[in-house]
Amino acid sequence: MSYLEMQGIIKSFSGVRVLNEVNFSLNRGEVVALLGQNGAGKSTLIKILSGYYNKDGGKILINGEEVHFHAPSDSLARGIRVIYQELELFPELSVAENIFMGDLPTKRFAGIPIRQKEEIEHRAQELLELLGEQIDPAIPVKKLSVSEKQVVEIARALAKKANIIVMDEPTATLSQKEVEKLFGIIRKLREQDVGIIYITHRLEEVFTISNRVVVLRDGKNAGFFDTQDTSWQELVQAMIGRSLEELYPRRTSTLREDRIMLRVDNLDIPGLLEKTSFELHEGEILGIFGLVGSGINELALGLFGALPIRGKIEMNGQTISIHSPAMAKNLGFGLIPADRKQEGIIPELSVMHNITMASLNNYKKRGFLRRADEKTCVCEWVDKLKIRLHSIDQPIKSLSGGNQQKVVLARWLATQSKILIASEPTQGVDVGTRVDIYNIFDNLAKNGLGIIVLSSDLPEVLALSDNILVLEGGNIVGRFTKGEADEQTILYLAMGGKEKVAN
Amino acid sequence: MPIERNFFKAVFTFITRQQSLSMLFILLIMWVVLAFLSPYFLTINNIFEITLQSAVIALIAAGESFVIFSGGIDLSVGSVFAFSAIIGGLGLMATQNIFVSLLASLGGGLFAGFCNGAAIVKLKIPPFVATLGMMGIARGLALILSRGIPIYGLPREYMWIGQGRVFGIVPVPTIIVLILFTVMFFILRNTRFGRFTYALGSNAEATRLSGVKIPPVMLGIYMISGAFAAVAAVIESARLGTMQPASGSGYELLAIGSVFIGGASIYGGEGNIFASLIGALIVTTIRNGLNILGVSAFYQYVVNGLIIIFAVAADQSRRAR
Numbered sequence: 001m002s003y004l005e006m007q008g009i010i011k012s013f014s015g016v017r018v019l020n021e022v023n024f025s026l027n028r029g030e031v032v033a034l035l036g037q038n039g040a041g042k043s044t045l046i047k048i049l050s051g052y053y054n055k056d057g058g059k060i061l062i063n064g065e066e067v068h069f070h071a072p073s074d075s076l077a078r079g080i081r082v083i084y085q086e087l088e089l090f091p092e093l094s095v096a097e098n099i100f101m102g103d104l105p106t107k108r109f110a111g112i113p114i115r116q117k118e119e120i121e122h123r124a125q126e127l128l129e130l131l132g133e134q135i136d137p138a139i140p141v142k143k144l145s146v147s148e149k150q151v152v153e154i155a156r157a158l159a160k161k162a163n164i165i166v167m168d169e170p171t172a173t174l175s176q177k178e179v180e181k182l183f184g185i186i187r188k189l190r191e192q193d194v195g196i197i198y199i200t201h202r203l204e205e206v207f208t209i210s211n212r213v214v215v216l217r218d219g220k221n222a223g224f225f226d227t228q229d230t231s232w233q234e235l236v237q238a239m240i241g242r243s244l245e246e247l248y249p250r251r252t253s254t255l256r257e258d259r260i261m262l263r264v265d266n267l268d269i270p271g272l273l274e275k276t277s278f279e280l281h282e283g284e285i286l287g288i289f290g291l292v293g294s295g296i297n298e299l300a301l302g303l304f305g306a307l308p309i310r311g312k313i314e315m316n317g318q319t320i321s322i323h324s325p326a327m328a329k330n331l332g333f334g335l336i337p338a339d340r341k342q343e344g345i346i347p348e349l350s351v352m353h354n355i356t357m358a359s360l361n362n363y364k365k366r367g368f369l370r371r372a373d374e375k376t377c378v379c380e381w382v383d384k385l386k387i388r389l390h391s392i393d394q395p396i397k398s399l400s401g402g403n404q405q406k407v408v409l410a411r412w413l414a415t416q417s418k419i420l421i422a423s424e425p426t427q428g429v430d431v432g433t434r435v436d437i438y439n440i441f442d443n444l445a446k447n448g449l450g451i452i453v454l455s456s457d458l459p460e461v462l463a464l465s466d467n468i469l470v471l472e473g474g475n476i477v478g479r480f481t482k483g484e485a486d487e488q489t490i491l492y493l494a495m496g497g498k499e500k501v502a503n
Numbered sequence: 504m505p506i507e508r509n510f511f512k513a514v515f516t517f518i519t520r521q522q523s524l525s526m527l528f529i530l531l532i533m534w535v536v537l538a539f540l541s542p543y544f545l546t547i548n549n550i551f552e553i554t555l556q557s558a559v560i561a562l563i564a565a566g567e568s569f570v571i572f573s574g575g576i577d578l579s580v581g582s583v584f585a586f587s588a589i590i591g592g593l594g595l596m597a598t599q600n601i602f603v604s605l606l607a608s609l610g611g612g613l614f615a616g617f618c619n620g621a622a623i624v625k626l627k628i629p630p631f632v633a634t635l636g637m638m639g640i641a642r643g644l645a646l647i648l649s650r651g652i653p654i655y656g657l658p659r660e661y662m663w664i665g666q667g668r669v670f671g672i673v674p675v676p677t678i679i680v681l682i683l684f685t686v687m688f689f690i691l692r693n694t695r696f697g698r699f700t701y702a703l704g705s706n707a708e709a710t711r712l713s714g715v716k717i718p719p720v721m722l723g724i725y726m727i728s729g730a731f732a733a734v735a736a737v738i739e740s741a742r743l744g745t746m747q748p749a750s751g752s753g754y755e756l757l758a759i760g761s762v763f764i765g766g767a768s769i770y771g772g773e774g775n776i777f778a779s780l781i782g783a784l785i786v787t788t789i790r791n792g793l794n795i796l797g798v799s800a801f802y803q804y805v806v807n808g809l810i811i812i813f814a815v816a817a818d819q820s821r822r823a824r
């Protein structure tokens with residue numbers, strides 16, 4: 001009998017069963033990877049463990065004793081801490097206040113609790129240093145990048161002593177360096193007898209960090225493995241029910257040297273990006289790799305007119321100016337933003353309305369939108385990207401994380417953009433669909449689109465790109481063409497050339 | 504867990520999920536109860552009286568719906584109501600032409616809404632503050648322009664708008680309400696503007712990054728709110744045969760209450776304009792019922808305040824899971 005046992009867990013949403021008699025177990029001091037396609041039910045299983053959802057059937061046992069969680073506080077009381085896929089920080093509060101939210105250390109003055117800014121900031125600093133991060137604990141969280149927010153979220157869970165820590169795709173938006181740090185911390189936690197449930201779509205991580213693997217498919221158990229005795233092929237087979245040739249398919253087209261679509265000259269975003277120059281050709285996929293705070297997100301937003309920029313931009317030989325996203329869109333740009341929750345999804349709107357948000361002009365007749373036309377387009381993309389849903393009219397917030405990402409992708413794939421700026425396009429997307437997305441990008445490039453992929457996922461950048469730029473501290477520190485790029489050098493440069501890369 | 508508890512929970516969930524449906528149900532129950540309490544209630548006359556009385560609040564609520572769906576709030580509707588009434592009255596006195604008067608009223612409402620929208624977009628102040636300012640400004644202008652004196656002596660044709668009956672039975676305001684609500688329903692559902700209204704309320708940044716020009720949408724939303732306050736003002740002026748600079752005060756409370764009773768979220772992003780109509784009918788029925796039962800009009804403010812609080816509380820509990 002394991003420390004944690006979940007037996008025969010059942011859960012339905014509005015009549016649709018999303019978990020069907022799922023079993024799961026975890027011992028203290030081990031890391032169990034929970035795998036499955038987008039919408040397989042991983043997050044739902046975790047939310048039942050954390051008391052966020054009530055289960056419709058099944059049992060949860062801790063130490064052999066049955067427990068009933070009706071609210072997150074019940075589960076917290078049993079030492080279970082969850083770092084959710086969709087970050088849940090308070091944007092206006094400082095980093096330190098977020099980390100100690102719920103148990104702010106207080107001193108009392110005449111019986112009245114007073115805030116101790118210095119002390120919590122000091123303790124936050126220690127935790128962040130443990131994570132190897134240099135984030136000022138006094139600044140508000142809204143000023144942080146996605147990855148920095150993630151680090152804060154991890155620090156927040158670390159601040160609380162836990163027997164079981166659940167990490168729901170903690171690395172979806174972290175780059176290699178942070179991932180390695182995170183693994184260091186996970187190993188330490190493991191030594192301290194903490195059990196860890198680790199959800200990810202990056203198979204390499206499973207082999208680095210986990211002891212066992214549990215695979216879900218369509219809300220059912222699809223396999224239990226010891227990490228030592230399995231292979232990625234076997235895991236993929238269990239996850240998607242078929243085998244994949246390659247995780248990173250080859251490009252089938254090349255760029256057109258003679259056609260420069262976009263020439264960016266000395267682009268400046270005050271304080272964030274300096275003198276950035278590059279060219280994008282017709283049919284080119286330009287990969288821009290950078291770590292946390294390197295400026296890749298800002299570059300994407302700046303090119304799309306969402307941040308004020310200085311510098312010269314030429315499109316097809318003509319100088320253009322971009323002052324707003326609406327302008328950028330009219331010029332033929334599309335943007336898949338990095339921060340899905342803040343910048344991507346429109347939560348209350350239906351999946352269909354989310355997909356058609358950027359292409360409504362296509363479904364308009366005499367000023368009125370035609371539902372039938374919208375539907376045709378939407379169904380096509382739901383199909384191509386294998387978006388799992390009950391109905392295209394359900395609100396996007398009820399989709400699983402990876403499926404939300406696919407909807408945001410579909411929004412721009414449904415437009416007739418000529419230049420696609422894709423920031424972390426495959427974050428949280430399962431391996432099977434990821435291959436589909438790479439193939440779609442390859443196809444778009446073949447049809448003459450220019451695509452800029454800004455990503456902290458190095459294997460992705462290496463596999464997709466014709467040319468690669470490395471961004472560090474708001475500066476371009478390396479330029480490679482496909483053949484000459486190698487992982488070690490790029491990482492070395494991306495880290496500022498200061499640290500030697502491990503391994 | 505005992506089955507009964509689950510059952511009641513399921514019923515409760517259903518009711519709170521389908522707020523607009525359950526509100527229609529509550530409205531019907533209210534009518535039945537009132538019919539038992541007072542033989543006068545369920546007379547054709549009183550039913551039309553209710554639709555007539557609710558027309559003014561319903562129209563203001565229609566404009567307010569756009570604002571609330573977009574995640575904002577318009578506190579100025581009661582004052583804009585008086586402002587556009589007075590503008591229309593002055594236009595009428597100056598020209599003796601009804602159409603000039605109607606256009607002047609509408610123009611006044613649109614202008615006030617434009618100023619609200621411009622303040623929000625250009626000065627980047629929250630809707631709450633912008634429209635609170637307008638609440639004072641528009642009321643002040645109404646008093647200044649009329650020198651504090653009501654305008655009387657409306658021509659019979661003008662009064663037809665508020666008092667006329669089509670086929671000798673259906674009040675003109677009731678017809679105006681039905682037509683305008685239907686039109687607005689289609690605008691919200693089947694136009695880009697309507698889609699953007701909801702999108703703004705749900706996630707403004709993601710909407711902007713979808714390439715939507717926010718400022719014109721924002722201006723449009725607040726201008727619609729102003730315009731509906733003006734239409735409501737015309738109907739009330741026509742009904743009472745006078746334009747009063749002090750009219751419409753407290754109407755923002757009733758209109759906002761109607762929208763929330765209809766199940767709209769205070770955070771925006773969702774809501775149905777016909778649900779706001781049901782909300783307006785409920786608010787009016789309560790008023791009418793209290794009247795018939797002989798309860799002092801002063802209590803009505805208390806009841807309306809309570810309604811807003813409970814409508815939003817129901818929304819919050821629905822959102823909690």
Ligand SMILES: Nc1ncnc2c1ncn2[C@@H]1O[C@H](COP(=O)(O)OP(=O)(O)OP(=O)(O)O)[C@@H](O)[C@H]1O
Binds near residue numbers: 389399402
């Ligand atoms: N609140 C909800 N209402 C309705 N359906 C839901 C809700 N939450 C989840 N679902 C559905 O349950 C299924 C499982 O979702 P879940 O979030 O557990 O997937 P997941 O395995 O975590 O996927 P991902 O890898 O994309 O995060 C999905 O089909 C999803 O649409």
Ligand SMILES: [Mg+2]
Binds near residue numbers: 042043044085400401
């Ligand atoms: Mg998930």
